[in-house]
Amino acid sequence: MNELQLYNTFTRKKERFSALEGRQVRMYSCGPTVYGHAHLGNMRPYVFADLLRRTLLWCGYEVKHVINITDVGHLTDDADAGEDKMELAARSLDLSAWDIAEKWTRVFKEDLEKLCVLEPHVWCKATDHIAEQIDMIRILEEKGFTYRARDGVYFDTTRDPEYGTLARLHLDAQQTQERIEASSHKRSPADFALWKLSPREVAKRQMEWDSPWGVGFPGWHIECSAMSSKYLGVPFDIHTGGVDHIPVHHTNEIAQSEAVFGVRPWVRFWMHNGWMMFDSGKMSKSGGGVVTLDDIEEMGIEPGAFRYFLLSAHYRQQITYSQDAIEGAQASLRRLRRHAAEARESDESIGAERVETYRGRFRDALTDDLNSPQALAVVWEVVRSSDLGGREKWALLVDFDRVLALGLESAGLDVPDVDEDAMRLIEEREAARADRDWARADEIRDRLLEMGIVLEDKPDGTRWRRA
Numbered sequence: 001m002n003e004l005q006l007y008n009t010f011t012r013k014k015e016r017f018s019a020l021e022g023r024q025v026r027m028y029s030c031g032p033t034v035y036g037h038a039h040l041g042n043m044r045p046y047v048f049a050d051l052l053r054r055t056l057l058w059c060g061y062e063v064k065h066v067i068n069i070t071d072v073g074h075l076t077d078d079a080d081a082g083e084d085k086m087e088l089a090a091r092s093l094d095l096s097a098w099d100i101a102e103k104w105t106r107v108f109k110e111d112l113e114k115l116c117v118l119e120p121h122v123w124c125k126a127t128d129h130i131a132e133q134i135d136m137i138r139i140l141e142e143k144g145f146t147y148r149a150r151d152g153v154y155f156d157t158t159r160d161p162e163y164g165t166l167a168r169l170h171l172d173a174q175q176t177q178e179r180i181e182a183s184s185h186k187r188s189p190a191d192f193a194l195w196k197l198s199p200r201e202v203a204k205r206q207m208e209w210d211s212p213w214g215v216g217f218p219g220w221h222i223e224c225s226a227m228s229s230k231y232l233g234v235p236f237d238i239h240t241g242g243v244d245h246i247p248v249h250h251t252n253e254i255a256q257s258e259a260v261f262g263v264r265p266w267v268r269f270w271m272h273n274g275w276m277m278f279d280s281g282k283m284s285k286s287g288g289g290v291v292t293l294d295d296i297e298e299m300g301i302e303p304g305a306f307r308y309f310l311l312s313a314h315y316r317q318q319i320t321y322s323q324d325a326i327e328g329a330q331a332s333l334r335r336l337r338r339h340a341a342e343a344r345e346s347d348e349s350i351g352a353e354r355v356e357t358y359r360g361r362f363r364d365a366l367t368d369d370l371n372s373p374q375a376l377a378v379v380w381e382v383v384r385s386s387d388l389g390g391r392e393k394w395a396l397l398v399d400f401d402r403v404l405a406l407g408l409e410s411a412g413l414d415v416p417d418v419d420e421d422a423m424r425l426i427e428e429r430e431a432a433r434a435d436r437d438w439a440r441a442d443e444i445r446d447r448l449l450e451m452g453i454v455l456e457d458k459p460d461g462t463r464w465r466r467a
């Protein structure tokens with residue numbers, strides 16, 4: 001079996017993965033701030049973490065996975081400026097912050113389920129772990145890593161010579177570039193809040209707690225350090241999140257955790273997914289191109305198509321969401337399911353000796369830093385191959401779907417829109433196009449048109465619709 005190589009943001013290199021303890025992998029993924037409906041871009045980190053977890057399982061590891069829910073303390077700016085997102089949402093909607101948190105946590109979990117993301121072993125909420133966070137801040141204070149300001153307790157980044165290594169931050173340069181906001185009580189721009197005191201001059205906060213420093217609430221970063229160590233121990237194997245977490249949130253998690261636990265590195269592998277951009281096409285909401293899973297379902301797109309769309313790019317690549325791209329993913333997924341259903345019905349068995357060749361290539365793709373587009377290419381080779389029988393294809397697809405989770409196993413023959421004959425013609429035409437046999441491709445297109453099916457060729461495949 002080949003080695004699993006994973007890209008570690010900390011070293012900016014692919015490294016050979018091995019678990020800290022035997023075959024048991026402990027993994028933490030930063031969860032959502034539950035003040036509104038997560039849009040599709042917000043869901044990418046969890047499909048990526050799920051791909052990672054399923055790959056580890058497929059490679060024979062056991063995985064303990066923790067995802068947190070941020071229901072307090074995340075300000076509108078990651079660097080401690082602005083208001084608490086939860087309190088802001090509560091005030092603008094005239095609802096309780098607790099109700100908002102509960103509602104959006106439930107919706108988030110439902111969205112993950114729709115995307116076939118395995119449920120974490122532990123869900124943990126920041127507001128359920130205030131005592132643990134206070135304990136950590138107390139230790140930081142005892143060790144001399146904090147200072148008190150008028151509005152709270154801050155981590156003194158100048159006390160940590162390694163501060164910013166993850167993000168390759170150069171503090172001196174940064175300090176001259178950044179201004180400290182007039183309202184901030186930080187000594188240095190990189191310093192970050194561990195505990196914020198409830199402001200006395202404005203309306204009373206809905207979420208606040210007693211602490212040794214006064215009534216207030218924890219800063220955003222401390223919750224992840226407190227909860228990951230509680231459920232996974234110290235150090236642990238993998239910490240995931242979006243690239244946007246690198247410069248502030250994860251940098252600060254590392255600083256405070258290494259200061260408290262005296263363990264370096266606190267986390268063995270830091271892994272981050274790339275951004276997902278939205279094009280400014282017609283389906284975007286007026287609020288700046290934000291689309292949720294509900295929105296695409298209303299368009300008749302299934303959540304699995306969004307998973308397919310994400311898997312068709314490498315997790316570290318920046319990807320752009322568009323209506324065309326999601327429709328293409330939906331069409332591809334339907335075709336793939338169709339193939340899977342046909343393979344299941346088949347009792348043809350040829351080339352059993354070829355099975356391990358394909359499985360090996362699928363493994364090569366996955367173990368090369370989770371190269372899911374390459375893995376999907378192997379899947380397509382399998383379904384189109386003439387040296388495998390239906391039974392071999394089916395066995396491989398079921399195995400591969402343990403990682404891809406595209407619902408291939410339960411795929412029915414009832415693919416919407418077109419019947420079996422038309423489907424076969426579409427496939428045949430694609431093969432002709434691949435062979436650059438344009439005359440044959442045109443001939444099939446005309447025949448399909450007579451059957452009332454219009455084809456549209458896109459860079460990522462052919463779509464069809466009823467005329």
Ligand SMILES: [Zn+2]
Nearest residue numbers: 030031224249
């Ligand atoms: Zn976090």
